[in-house]
Amino acid sequence: xxxxxxxxxxxxxxxxxxxxxxxxxxxxxxxxxxxxxxxxxxxxxxxxxxxxxxxxxxxxxxxxxxxxxxxxxxxxxxxxxxxxxxxxxxxxxxxxxxxxxxxxxxxxxxxxxxxxxxxxxxxxxxxxxxxxxxxxxxxxxxxxxxxxxxxxxxxxxxxxxxxxxxxxxxxxxxxxxxxxxxxxxxxxxxxxxxxxxxxxxxxxxxxxxxxxxxxxxxxxxxxxxxxxxxxxxx
Amino acid sequence: xxxxxxxxxxxxxxxxxxxxxxxxxxxxxxxxxxxxxxxxxxxxxxxxxxxxxxxxxxxxxxxxxxxxxxxxxxxxxxxxxxxxxxxxxxxxxxxxxxxxxxxxxxxxxxxxxxxxxxxxxxxxxxxxxxxxxxxxxxxxxxxxxxxxxxxxxxxxxxxxxxxxxxxxxxxxxxxxxxxxxxxxxxxxxxxxxxxxxxxxxxxxxxxxxxxxxxxxxxxxxxxxxxxxxxxxxxxxxxxxxxxxxxxxxxxxxxxxxxxxxxxxxxxxxxxxxxxxxxxxxxxxxxxxxxxxxxxxxxxxxxxxxxxxxxxx
Amino acid sequence: xxxxxxxxxxxxxxxxxxxxxxxxxxxxxxxxxxxxxxxxxxxxxxxxxxxxxxxxxxxxxxxx
Numbered sequence: 001x002x003x004x005x006x007x008x009x010x011x012x013x014x015x016x017x018x019x020x021x022x023x024x025x026x027x028x029x030x031x032x033x034x035x036x037x038x039x040x041x042x043x044x045x046x047x048x049x050x051x052x053x054x055x056x057x058x059x060x061x062x063x064x065x066x067x068x069x070x071x072x073x074x075x076x077x078x079x080x081x082x083x084x085x086x087x088x089x090x091x092x093x094x095x096x097x098x099x100x101x102x103x104x105x106x107x108x109x110x111x112x113x114x115x116x117x118x119x120x121x122x123x124x125x126x127x128x129x130x131x132x133x134x135x136x137x138x139x140x141x142x143x144x145x146x147x148x149x150x151x152x153x154x155x156x157x158x159x160x161x162x163x164x165x166x167x168x169x170x171x172x173x174x175x176x177x178x179x180x181x182x183x184x185x186x187x188x189x190x191x192x193x194x195x196x197x198x199x200x201x202x203x204x205x206x207x208x209x210x211x212x213x214x215x216x217x218x219x220x221x222x223x224x225x226x227x228x229x230x231x232x233x234x
Numbered sequence: 235x236x237x238x239x240x241x242x243x244x245x246x247x248x249x250x251x252x253x254x255x256x257x258x259x260x261x262x263x264x265x266x267x268x269x270x271x272x273x274x275x276x277x278x279x280x281x282x283x284x285x286x287x288x289x290x291x292x293x294x295x296x297x298x299x300x301x302x303x304x305x306x307x308x309x310x311x312x313x314x315x316x317x318x319x320x321x322x323x324x325x326x327x328x329x330x331x332x333x334x335x336x337x338x339x340x341x342x343x344x345x346x347x348x349x350x351x352x353x354x355x356x357x358x359x360x361x362x363x364x365x366x367x368x369x370x371x372x373x374x375x376x377x378x379x380x381x382x383x384x385x386x387x388x389x390x391x392x393x394x395x396x397x398x399x400x401x402x403x404x405x406x407x408x409x410x411x412x413x414x415x416x417x418x419x420x421x422x423x424x425x426x427x428x429x430x431x432x433x434x435x436x437x438x439x440x441x442x443x444x445x446x447x448x449x450x451x452x453x454x455x456x457x458x459x460x461x462x463x464x465x466x467x468x469x470x471x472x473x474x475x476x477x478x479x480x481x482x483x484x485x486x487x488x489x490x491x492x493x494x495x496x497x498x499x500x501x502x503x504x505x506x507x508x509x510x511x512x513x514x515x516x517x518x519x520x521x522x523x524x525x526x527x528x529x530x531x532x533x534x535x536x537x538x539x540x541x542x543x544x545x546x
Numbered sequence: 547x548x549x550x551x552x553x554x555x556x557x558x559x560x561x562x563x564x565x566x567x568x569x570x571x572x573x574x575x576x577x578x579x580x581x582x583x584x585x586x587x588x589x590x591x592x593x594x595x596x597x598x599x600x601x602x603x604x605x606x607x608x609x610x
Binding site: 007009010012013014015016019033051052054055056057071072074075076078079081082083084085137 | 370375376377378380395401402404406407408410411412413415416417418419438448449452473474475477478479480482490491494495522523526528
């Protein structure tokens, strides 16, 4: 069970925790309006309160957290040097990561199922749109850089399974193997033909198109244990 | 006498306010000096060379070739390095030179400065590097202590933790933790600047429609400004969630809290912070912390043709 | 014999400075220079900042 603790001197009475908590863990004390924990047992560990608290005085403990892959390692290291505390990720074993992988794989399979059921053939547009939206959130896209530098930045960020380079106008993406490969194989589908593969290819096309401002078309000349994707301006 | 820890201090590009922060330890200084021996501190002692030490304290940022050389020498000779103050951690107030080129800065200071007689750029001084950078762009740092300057309570704790080889108990709270103003919900509909109208000293600035950055600033100061009626300008640098989470940034977090407390729309607050970016990101603009999140657009915001300052 | 005396850095002051004194053959001072080694560019940095920020940020030009 998760634990929730408020360091009372820090509470300014903003009521954000009480208003944001999806399971009503908090109540506001009569009189001074200070937030108090009344139903810690309900806590689902979403951390909404901990992040919203202006003082940072809410501490949530004993909740299940997978390795925060979305964080930027350099910045996480920075925080360690403020507090001299060891990061959570160091304590994770390969088995934990394996579990995280199965979890993500299950979610992706469920996503593919949902898309097939509810959207059908419109899925390509979904993939493109997702790519275009992602483009606006990738910092590499804006750091005064040309396509080559952007790909360089992305290459570093995704260095675990991707390689990018430019061949003339074409952006060539090599996946050795693509992280989706094992997921697709686990459902018995052919790599390159599965819905997840198509979605992912459209995603890249959408992302690049949004960045360059020109529509990109793609081909996948090689698919399997390693895949190659070539994107060209239409 | 038993061996005291040797502490060596060097300043890079900064203002020496942090050295005064050490003096502000007052009586605590005696306690500190029981355990450490200051072997080099340019503001107090005439030691010109770099000397071997257990703890090296560096204040100021990397701006010139000399700063770079000094930082490397300190790293070579000191067992652990403490980045002391906002300058070495994030770049400090002069990190808002980020949108300008070095040439623009020299131009503003020497060539076309109305109050300066000469129009020559000084020669025979250390060459300026391309930009103002935090200390860790040059050397490995062991402990960060931001704050402009850090409050003596944190200085004491940080120094003692390094000398005694333990983790410092300096906390991850933000400035609001120590601010005594109460956050209340109001029906305020518009933003206002700190000089517009009267402010209730008991009530949070955000509740009263004035931008204050205490909630996104790491508390290394014990909130002295808001206690005397000045909104927080984030001189201590960003808070933990802003550093750690790519989707949390100074604008979104302040806007979330302010729009919760007032009737001012979140988007309006975000837009106003962007317009005033040069002010509100002034102390840490040079830090890579702001690059890999929506604030990577800082250069664009600070160069935007809309002058900062227009209130909604 | 002419020579140059350089004090680098000057200590027990705020900031970075260097003093150079040139002596002629007779040991008389020929020239002297006081060099400030630091540059931050506050003149330009402050432009575009809000006026309410000025008391807090300009006090960081020199902290002593």
